[in-house]
Amino acid sequence: MQPTGLRTTSRIPAEKPFLKWAGGKTRYASVLVGLAPEFTGAYREPFLGSGAVFFELGPGRAVLSDANEELVVCFRVVAEDPEPVMARLDEMPNTPEHFEHVRRQRPQDLSDLDRAARVVYLNKTSFRGLWRVNCRNEFNTPYGAYDRPYYNRTTFLRAARALSGAVVRVADFEQAIDDAETGDWVYCDPPYVPLGGWADFKRYTAGQFGADDQVRLYRAMRRAANRGVFVTMTNSDTPFVHELFGGDFHILRLPTRRDINLNASARRSWDVVVTTYDPPVPAQVLVDRRAR
Structure with missing residues (x-):
């Protein structure tokens, strides 16, 4: 059973990301924040990207990380002096x-x-x-x-102000999740399982993010949940994701767009939102009965 309590209250007003990241969650950040648990600890984001959910949430305490060292350097420098x-x-x-x-x-x-x-x-x-x-x-x-x-x-x-109190570091996602403590909320937005198969995947860092990494993520989420950490993850709506995460966690479906696709009809799609806790469900998010 996950711990309950009041969410961290020392927050800044919602801000916008200063980068536009492919696969970023700016358009859906408010929905994802609406799915936040009642957490008492720090907010953690192991796949930083544009940090859209962080900027929307405005947590009093945050640990932001990514395997992309260039991205981390950028966030640190902007935080220190934009x-x-x-x-x-x-x-x-x-x-x-x-x-x-x-x-x-x-x-x-x-x-x-x-x-x-x-x-x-x-x-x-x-x-x-x-x-x-x-x-x-x-x-x-x-x-x-x-x-x-x-x-x-x-x-x-405003982004610099929001980042001024956050810890921003280079870290593998598994280590970042393993560092989370009881009462923390971890939001994971990993490179998605490709809709067209693993061969379609593109590199965000020099190392490929593949099926083995998705399994590592699942296991890290289970370990975190067992020690009282709340975890939310977004990913693609694929059989692989449902099979891997659906047995132990709650799965919701979120209607989205794939702006990176040149074919307008192909941009309309679904994401899944996976939680280790029983989430509140905003109107925009539909419960996937297949995972129940």
Whole structure:
């Protein structure tokens, strides 16, 4: 039985992410926050991405992590001082030539400030903002030719304020979940099980996230639930996910869109929301009777 209690009350107002991450939950963040348990500990997010649920929730205590070191560096630098990041971005032209130059930069040769600006720049100028790297950890998403600003100043500053009290670190998701303590709420948004099979999956880090990692995630969630940690996970609505997670956890279905798909009809789809606790169910979320 999971512990109950009042949710952490020391919160900031809801804010917006400063990055637009492929698969990010900005559009559904309020629904996911509505599924939050009554938790008394810290909020934890082991697959950071754009941090949409974190920004919507505005928790008083948070531990944010990701295996993508560049993303973590970016969040840390923005949290510490967003002004130099914006100033650096103002110096970077949105041209195919400069994009190619930035894309080929070796992060280890850059300062943390330049690494942070590089992440924002590539996120705003690459095709559909997709962060994709090859097995050598080289960014390989093509230029997107978008005529839009790299940042909104108000959003950037508010995001920095929201992040100022959070711990942001590089960590494997399993370790991040194992570090959670009784009363914490962990929200997991892993790379999804591909709808078309594992061969369709793209890399967010140099290591592929495959079926074995989904099993690792399931086992970490079980361990966490056994010690009184609340866990929520989103994933694709596939037989693999239902078979792996449906036996022990609650599964809900959430209507979504896949904006990264060029075919408009293919964008309409379902996600599953898996919880280790009995969740409140907003109107937008339907209980999947197959998992009951």
